Amino acid sequence: MHPAPAPLDCAQTDAELNSILPAMNRLALRMLFGDHAKYLMLISGITFAVILMAQGTSLFCGLMSWTFAPLRNIRVPVWVADPKVEQVNDNKPLRDTDVNRVRSVEGVAWAVPLYQGTTQAKLADGSAKLITLTGLDATTLIGAPTEFLAGGIDGLRLPNAVIIDEYGAERLSDGLGRRLGVGDTFEINDREARIVGVCKAARSFTGGPFVFTTYERAVEYVPSQRKLLTFVLAAPAAGIEPQELAHRIAAATSLAAYTNDEFMWSTVWWYVKNTGIPINVGLIVGIGFIIGTVISGQTFYSFVLENLRNLGALKAMGASTAILCRMLVLQAFSVGLVGYGLGMGVVSLIGRAAIKTGRVPFLMIWPIPVGVLAAVLFICALASVLGIIKVARLDPAIVFRS
């Protein structure tokens, strides 16, 4: 006869059981990982959804950051523009006298003119390319680039001098066979532009490189128009907030005056309202979310269904519904978090590549990983709830039926 097993010295109440179930959790994970094919399927559903959602939103933010590139290049406290201007790429010229009107507003420490407009550059091989020409106040050079790859700001006072951005050095070199550098020339509206510096600058939405020069020279470069002053840049005297100054300028001149931040958001909103970008990105993100929900929810649900007999056996053997549900939740969320990690990994690789080329918009601000995580957790919660409904209704007697 076999010796009877020793009496059990295990915790017995449900409260105790709940606190000592790491072993059951481990069992849940073993049940999950055991089926490699299904596990991979579950993970890839979430991963795919994460990639679509995170990539879509990062692309959107990247594009949006391109729209306010001038605001990233020129960081001044207050921008003054025509009252109808809502975004920084718009060009509705002011009168030249508006600079002085702004200067006369109380609390203005300084105010300088800025020209900004798109025009054509003629390259070495005779072809033409779009550029964004920025004309800076010659005496102060306020808003000039600060980070140079070659040359520098000082040369800008020389005749015909321009500073181009890194992207322009490549983009405007057609027919040259190499990147443009200091000393090279090209033409803007039949006038020579001599490069005295190559700087770093944010990528513009219009696609053209930035070319910086002085305000006076910019005015010479562009085909003659009556009014050319695009913006007045201003700063508050000590003790005055930029926002307060913007209010004062707007009140005194009835021009539009924005702080850098206000102008950025105004620009972003303008593009959101006036382009199809948000709809397209919204579609990508929505599709990612739906695919993630459907694939992962469906796969997890079928995982639960296939395991129903096992779950029923566990229930018959005395596993409470609460414990089985916890096992399901653990399974769903571990799939979700692994998928999230993989997906974000892939997206950050894509992002790195995108940022390196500079041609693909990509900007991952912190709400993106947080939001995508929230979406993944929602998908997991939904999948667990589906499974839990099934398990709660599960009749342990099914294990007796073959």
Next chain:
Amino acid sequence: MAAPLAPLAPLPAPLALQLTGLDKAFGPPDSRTVALNQADFDARLGELMMLVGPSGCGKTTLLSILTGTLHADAGESNVLGHRLGTLSQAELTRFRREHIGFIFQDFNLIATLSVWENVAVPLLIQGCGRREAEGRARAILAQVGLKGREDEPPKRLSGGQQQRIAIARALVHAPTLIVCDEPTSALDSRTGQQVMELLTSFARDPRRCVIVVSHDPRIYRYADRMAEMEDGRITRVLATPAAIAAAHPSI
């Protein structure tokens, strides 16, 4: 002065369970299937009680009720001192966890767990630490002759070996009541006999009661007592192996 006691006939072993007047029907009112109709059943500690009858007569339903996995529509079920009809769902769950060992017709092993993990499941459900559970699982696997196979997936073992895993799982937490629903029907005759021999050896423990449901006459000879069932009720109880042999001469 009292006279010395004359030797008495041995007392019958105490009852492990007693079911009386059980009714159970399935399905909607207009098309009800009666599974149990005034069924009475009992089993004693230290015996292997066999429940036999044709397919569909209600054996599995009876087993489900006495293990606390299914509620009877009417009747009394007293199992190991518990009146199952009065227990809450949570109490029934705990009752099964502590007192019942299950052996199913198609083993119901979890394919993605190793052999020893399958056996350890009842211990883990009770909150036993993984270490201790593993030790006990390995010890009981050695008792059922599966030493050396503990870390394999169950699918790699033969049908008879898989049923041994199930037996080990049913015994590992030392339950009082071990219920087996057609434990040999998925096995060939010889393997079935081996499994029954193993089960009988465990049933000899006076603290244990083994109930085997079957409609396979080849294993009737392993029963200490036998209840015959037909159309949802117990029609006859054969109280000794001799009576069983007389009633079923084919064995």
